[in-house]
Amino acid sequence: MAPYESDDATGAARDEDLPTGRRKAARYVVPVAVVGVAAATIGLVPALADSGDPDLPKITAQQLIDKIAKSDVQQLSGTVKVSTDLGLPDLGGLESGLMSGAARGDGDGSAADPRSKLTELVSGTHTLRVATDGPDRQKLSLLESGSEYSLIHDGKDVWGYDSKSNEVHHSATAGSGGQHRAEQPPATPKGFADEALKAVDDTTSVTVDGTAQVAGRDAYKLLIKPRQSGTTVGAISIAVDAKTGLPLKFTLTPRSGGAAVLDAGFTQVSFARPAASTFDFTPPKGAKITEEKDGGKGRAPEHAPKGGEGLADGLDGATVLGKGWTSVATFDTGSQGGVPSGDQGGALGGFLGSLGDQVSGKFGEGTVFSTRLVNALITDDGKVYAGAVTKDALVKAADAGK
Structure with missing residues (x-):
C-alpha cells in the first residue's frame, strides 16, 4: 500500500x-x-x-x-x-x-x-x-x-x-x-x-x-x-x-x-x-x-491523446515486466534484423543507428534509443523493451525476459 x-x-x-x-x-x-x-x-x-x-x-x-x-x-x-x-x-x-x-x-x-x-x-x-x-x-x-x-x-x-x-x-x-x-x-x-x-x-x-x-x-x-x-x-x-x-x-x-x-x-x-x-x-x-x-x-x-493509457495498450502481444516505476513493456514486432545499419539501410539506416547505443546481453544484441525520460531497446530479433528506466535496466529486463 x-x-x-x-x-x-x-x-x-x-x-x-x-x-x-x-x-x-x-x-x-x-x-x-x-x-x-x-x-x-x-x-x-x-x-x-x-x-x-x-x-x-x-x-x-x-x-x-x-x-x-x-x-x-x-x-x-x-x-x-x-x-x-x-x-x-x-x-x-x-x-x-x-x-x-x-x-x-x-x-x-x-x-x-x-x-x-x-x-x-x-x-x-x-x-x-x-x-x-x-x-x-x-x-x-x-x-x-x-x-x-x-x-x-x-x-x-x-x-x-x-x-x-x-x-x-x-x-x-x-x-x-x-x-x-x-x-x-x-x-x-x-x-x-x-x-x-x-x-x-x-x-x-x-x-x-x-x-x-x-x-x-x-x-x-x-x-x-x-x-x-x-x-x-x-x-x-x-x-x-x-x-x-x-x-x-x-x-x-x-x-x-x-x-x-x-x-x-x-x-x-x-x-x-x-x-x-x-x-x-x-x-x-x-x-x-x-x-x-x-x-x-x-x-x-x-x-484525444492525454496520456491516460498504459504503454502496452494498443500493442498486440505486449506484456509488462517488473513492478512499479521500473516496469518495462515489451512486445515482439515480428521483424528480424533490428535497426538497419548503414550498410543495410543506407543513409537513413546509418542515421538511425547513430542515434542509439549498441548493447548486448543474454538476449543477444540490440540498440537502445534514449531520451531524458523514456528509453527503448530494439533487439536484433525484433523485440522491443520500453519504459521510464535506464539503459542498464532495459538490458536487465531483456535478459530476464529471454
Whole structure:
C-alpha cells in the first residue's frame, strides 16, 4: 500500500494507505503521456513561476489526494502553457512530423484530425486556451504563429478545425451517457495528475511540499517521488487549487536533473461559466470537411491523446515486466534484423543507428534509443523493451525476459 510520509514544510503526519484500486501495473503511464502527446512537457516557463507561498491550513497528503478525487469543476476557462523537453536531437522539426505521421496512420489523413494535430505538443513550448461547461461541452485551442487549431465538443458533435489548411474534421459521439463529472480538455494539468496518481503504490513516496500561487490561485503542492532505483523519473509535483481541488500545474523532472521533462500549468484560469458561443462552430466557407469513418477513436476531446493509457495498450502481444516505476513493456514486432545499419539501410539506416547505443546481453544484441525520460531497446530479433528506466535496466529486463 502507498506510504504517505510526513511533510517537513507543513508538519503533516504520515497518512494511511491509498485504496487498493489505485494500485496499477502501468506506472509508466506518465512518461508515455509525454511521448504520446499530451505528452506535453516543458522546461519551467517563467510565466508559470510561483508568485508567493500563501499561508493555508495544514493538510496531509491523503487529504490532498482525496481533495483532488472529489474535485468536480463543471465550468472552467483559461490559458495553459505546455512545453516538452525530452532531450531529443534537433531534427529540424522532423521528429514532430514523424509523430504526426504515425498518429495519422490511425486516422484519415486530415490536417484537422486531433490524433495527428495534437502530437505537436510532443516538443517545444505551446499555448493552449481551454474551456469546459459540463460533460458535453469542451473546447481546446492550440495557438500557433499566424494560425490556430481548435477542437470543439458540443453535444453529439466533435469538430476539429485547422485554420492554416482550412480543413475540418467532424465526428459524432454517443452522448454523455449520464456521466456527471465534466471532462477536462486534453493536455491539461488534471489529465496528467490523474495518471500520476494511478502510479502511486508501495514503490512511491507522496508528501505535501508546501504551498504556492499559480495563475493567481492559492494552491497546495503534492510531491510524488519513486522509491526505486533504475527509473528515469525524479519527481512529480502537482499544484492543487486550495478551494476547488483542481490540479493547476503539473511538473515532471527527470532523475538526471536539469529542466523539467513535463511542465504544464495554467497562467490564467476562471471558474465562471464560459459563454455558450464559445462552443459554437460552423465550418468556414470553402473548408475541406472530413467525416470520421469509423465513428470510434479520437471522436471527442476526452478521447484525444492525454496520456491516460498504459504503454502496452494498443500493442498486440505486449506484456509488462517488473513492478512499479521500473516496469518495462515489451512486445515482439515480428521483424528480424533490428535497426538497419548503414550498410543495410543506407543513409537513413546509418542515421538511425547513430542515434542509439549498441548493447548486448543474454538476449543477444540490440540498440537502445534514449531520451531524458523514456528509453527503448530494439533487439536484433525484433523485440522491443520500453519504459521510464535506464539503459542498464532495459538490458536487465531483456535478459530476464529471454
